[in-house]
Amino acid sequence: MSSPSNHAVGTVRYEPDEKPPWPLAAGLALQYTILALGGVVLTVAIVLRSAERSAEYLAWGAFGALLVCGIATIVQVRRFGRLGSGYVLIMGTSGAFIAVSVAALQQGGPALLASLVIVSSVFQFLLAGRLSLLRRVLTPTVAGTVIMLIAVNVMPFLFDFMDNVPEGSGAAAGPVTVLATLGVTLAVMLRFTGPVRLWGPLIGIVAGCIAASFFGLIDMGPVGAAAWVGVPTAGAPGLGFDFGPAFWAILPAYTFVTLVGGGGGRGGPRGG
Template sequence: MASHAADTRRDVRYEPDERPPRLLSLGLGMQYALLAVPSIVLSPTILIQAAGGSDAYLMWAVCTALAICGITTAVQAVRVGRIGAGYVMLMGSSSAFLAVSVSALEQGGPGLLATLIIVSSLFQFALAARLSALRRIFTPTVAGTVLMLIPVALAPVILGKLADVPPGVSPAAAPVTVGVTLLVIVVSALRGSSLWRLWGPVVGILVGTVTGSLAFGLYDTAGVRQAGWIGLPPIAYPGLDLGFGPEFWALLPAFVLVTLVGAMDTLGDGVAIQRVSWRRPRAIDFRSIQGAMSADGLGNLLSGLAGTLPNTTYATGISIVELTGVAARSVGVSIGLIFVAIACIPKFLAAIIAIPGPVVAGYFVLLVAK
């Protein structure tokens, strides 16, 4: 009896099966959304701007990315058949796909990107069905090597944002703005409380944007003024490239490899969320992890069908569950609904898209480093 009492996590206020007040679920859902939306929006923004895509395609990709993240976050929470973890697992755009996706857009356009994402997502469904195969393929050595190579591949894309400033501005604009952004995020991470560490990246983006705007005029408000308050973007669906030419076969192994990395990430997050969601420790439910990976695969499949960047689980969600003690599934549903609602607010999305390039670079340098 004493042993069971010692093992009980008293900080868990609501387990997955329990129902907190609706206002609490909505309030927490809004906090999750505000923490994740910058990354969800900025990832496809970096991709499409780096590849020279149109503004119409950019807004379409951002809107559909948010909507798909909302759908998959809700599916993770409620579990539909064998798809979903049954836990609060925050889904967001995957920065790991940026480098290979830029190559796909440059070599074959959005149609090639969409086809590659769809085909590679099928591998994730297969791995979810045979979870043991993932561990045999991705040994610690292989996984570590790939995880180190992804930031290297991303470096040219991220560093390109450092020089993304209007002509004629002060030469100090980029270094000062990125320096302020990095300083705020790093100080929050090293010296702040658990709550400040969570909000540090968002605060860093805000402070960096205000600095760049007031000191150097880096924030372009034209797109924000032109965007409507409520509505959906014009359909800019790129279609699929079913020619399966040499570009497809050359890029497919890289897409599959990054998909496997995402599967490993989801596996780790699936284990971690189970450990922080119950008052009494339970054996790890690997069917739940299979469901989480299947939901991740579903998100990638939908992303390919929409022609936007694939998604993955965000570890931020685990930190919030541990910090608040609220692991109820209703929170996951609330997050999903809020993501979908935000996808229908073009002015808010335009405000994030307009964040200066140096701020985005500083944010992603630390995001990739984590």
């Protein structure tokens, strides 16, 4: 009788240093891309919508996040010198940054948020070679607890979205859409195993969009009018290195979230 470990080894089709056929590689790359796009854009949308920013800035924020995550993923895969892991490691956004990013936008606008991102990232570079020491303090238990508490702080922003519906849509429009999205996502992630679970959030978003369409919450006009390929021409935040009271008040929290959400206390790196 074969053991579970032998069965697991038998299912490995390619070793890390082997190259699969390009059709298979292209298909896997497409799946990875689809799964990553939703999380990257959704986090940006939650932050900017919660801070009541313009549609132009939202377009620029989504463009910037996708560009940075794409470049960082290429660096991870190709490995340039000491930069990168040399493996397929998808870099994306993290929900741990939602609360502090919303606070930065409300206190100082896009320029303050951009400055905090750049300054806090310096700590990541400084501690990159000493992550073993950091993990003695930010253990998986500590980091996991902090991330759960951060999620609690984010919930008020998400509940506000339930009332953010067009006039005349009906009182049930928001709750029904939320329940459809959450219910389908949880059902997929709890009912299925393996690769199917990875599609849970995306399937939940599709279910939520279908539910929202019955209440007239979906407007496909901007999507149809948008260009297939393009770069945002407005909404660039710029930088604001004025180092005022708002900057110093939010910097400690932003730096701590950067350490916790970007790799502290966990077994491997992740996108921030």
